[in-house]
Amino acid sequence: MYYRNKNKERQKKKAPEVLKLSFNIQESIKAMLNNADKYYNPVFCRSFESEQGNKYHQFHDTQFKRKFLEIIHGDIQQNLAKAINVTSKLQRNSDIDRILQNDYREKHNQDAYNNMLKLRLKLPVYKKRSEILQLVEDNQVVVISGETGCGKTTQVAQFILDDELEAGNGSVTRIICTQPRRISAISVAERVAMERTENLGNSVGYQIRLEKQLSRDHGSILFCTTGILLQIMKHDPALKGFSHVILDEIHERTTESDFVITLLKQVIPKRLDLKVLLMSATLNAESFSKYYNNCPTIHIPGFTYPVQEFYLEDVLSFVNYKFPEAPPEPTGYRKHLKRYKEQQCKKEEFLDILQPYIRQLMAEKKYETHIIHQLWNPNSENLSLELIEKLVRYICNTKAPGAILIFLPGMIDISNLNKMMLESGCYSSHTYVIYPLHSRMPTVDQKLIFKEPPHGVRKIIIATSIAETSITIEDVVYVIDCGKTKFGKFDVSKNIQTLEPEWVSLANAKQRRGRAGRVKSGECYHMYTKAREMTFDHYPLPEMLRTRLEEVILQIKTLQLGRVKEFLSTVMDPPDLKAIDLSLALLETLNALDKDENLTPLGYHLAHLPLDPRTGKMILWGALFSCVEPIFAIAASLTFKDAFYCPLGQEEQANKKKLELSMGQYSDHIALAEALRRYEVARRRGNARQFCREYFLSFNTLKLLSEMKAQFAQYLYEMRFLDSENPSHISSNRNSDNIALIKAIVCAGLYPNIAVVRRVTKNGVVSWTPEDGSVRIHPSSVNNRVSNFPSRYLTYFTKQRSTAIFLHDTTCISVPILLFAGPNMSIKREKGQYIISINFSETIICEEESAELIQELQQALNSLLEYKVTNPATVSWSTFEVNLLNAIIELVSQTDQELGFDSTRENASYHEDSTYDIN
């Protein structure tokens, strides 16, 4: 009874407020809308029937109209057929042939070149040179399989180039070679240029996003990321600019390389003179050959030093360790019951797989009984940092000098092991250096980690899978592989991204082992049994099967590859139809595709921006509303990565600094914008590095983000959505200091990603979304420890299920902002009041006239956006358009101040420290 009363009381307190716009705002919206009738009705709200009967919005701009209709009505087969007849840059020119031939022959007289050649001759791949060249000569597609250290990445393109130069075919030879990572594209290009005793930009070049050193047009090799090749194919689908395409590391099965492989299958029959080389690790080379009608495969042996392997059973004989006993029986709670069931499942699997093996070990009597006893314990399959620490100590005490590399699943584990080691007192800084290595930790940007430590000091690196391929530390001799890795997936049935630890694949395990044998023979300690290894998958799941497909679909549409499902059924491992449907539905909601899967004008722009479609929409709004700096900064941070480090042991200080950057706005997004703004101010003053240290930010990331902002501005300028290609230009930043507006645009871009705050607990904030029910705010969000929110609504970009469903980045938004952002709200009249529901279980009660005005404002704004994307142009800040935008600005700003958000800047501003190019 007491609780019921208390509850009632609570409900009373929560009696819904009725939203009413202030008189002034109502008047100005009315005046504006009256004006609007005259202005926009004939222009905005009419559609026209195109020749094909499809419904499109009215075009004025003929240039955009031409481009757009071309994409809508074209198809790849026609384009390829057309492209074949176009004369390419690669025209035979006997003068060039002769010059390049002499130039190449000349090299053999240089000592430097010949010294490099001596080294190259030692690579295993060199023994197969003539065989590879013959295969390429005889076949259009060849698969080259080879292990690390065989030299294929640096040599194969050179074999082809040198062969053609020598044969006098320089003018018609141009090789493009893709790499999955930016760093490798650059470093391979640099290495190859060095081997040819040239500077970059001659016969060797590279191109990655925001950075290039192109090679000459004839007789050359261009190393680039796979994404760049895809971009090239958008305007040169037949790849007329190239004679050879080499795709390296395709066994990694990135979405991009899988996509390119599928696309090339259509290009090959039309361009019989194009040679394609697919380079892969040995493990799955066969499947690529199969995919290309059993094209020939050539295998190249690798060269690495031998690595001795140990498994859990061996490790237990080196160190004395007891796994904790099995967990207690379940209690009645449902939550625990679920976990208990999971554990039972695991236990059964454990017994099925491992029992026979343990019996065999017993029979062989190779291991002592106490070890066998440990293996019987199902907890031996769980990650034990204690055991790993004991093993590290064992290696340090009994083995020869050499760096130790430890693979762990994630940040928490790295942090815990690091702490454990420091607190044990066994790793004095005179004899040990310990580096945690994670993409979000400051050590990734340090060069120190690659250096050999002073004599008598042992280097210990505690890393995630980042040290498998992305970061190579040469002097590693001992590898400890915990056997697990965190894996991002997309749960189709629940429509949610997940991140959970899983057993690695054999390919990962092999790669980890190989890290121990780069400079001399090494040792690898697997923290799982030989039996467990037998259950590992051969390879990780291809990326295309574990991510959302919006961007892939937009690519399919701009490349005019036809129906999405039809095309995706031709990739090597086609994604789930349900996953395709979910992404198609979202693109339709965003108005990027129409009901028939056709690209809309908005979709056309989103497909051309190097951004996720939601953040793409955000930057279009940012351009229209003239608040480019903060919005572009937020969009770049969300799709690329944010610059905030997680510094071990200083997490609290880092969180405080982030809170400071959020400027009392209850918003991670504002903190992202502010971080980049202050970085740019600091850079102009010459103290950017110091600023980054003080605020626990990554200098490298901020630098890239800043450049990305400029790239967005360039595209939008070319499309005429902006008046300047400089993102700092005053004309693009009239409203950059209006924080309420910034939040409104963030919300409009991220909509329908809205959550409602339910309650604040000791352990953080619990919120609610219609799709998932209860969700948590991630501890790294500035909003996780807020006790009193000015509004109950949050917008977010990333939602991910790990130990719970977390919203990683959040912005608290007021009701008017929510109304502005939600494009499909419905207004119902009930008991004399208007109830606005926003595709969302929460309803907002609104005073009648305000409701109508908001709805009309919404419609006018949507028409404006549609009109603008169809007829790209900037807003003329002196006309009706500006009245409409100002009315919206007023609407979203109004209650922000009342709610206690500080909406205007006092100390800091985008207009301070003026660097605007007024001209």
Added chain:
DNA sequence: GAGCACTGC
């Protein structure tokens, strides 16, 4: 109280 790793004319 916690984010494997990549990428884009």
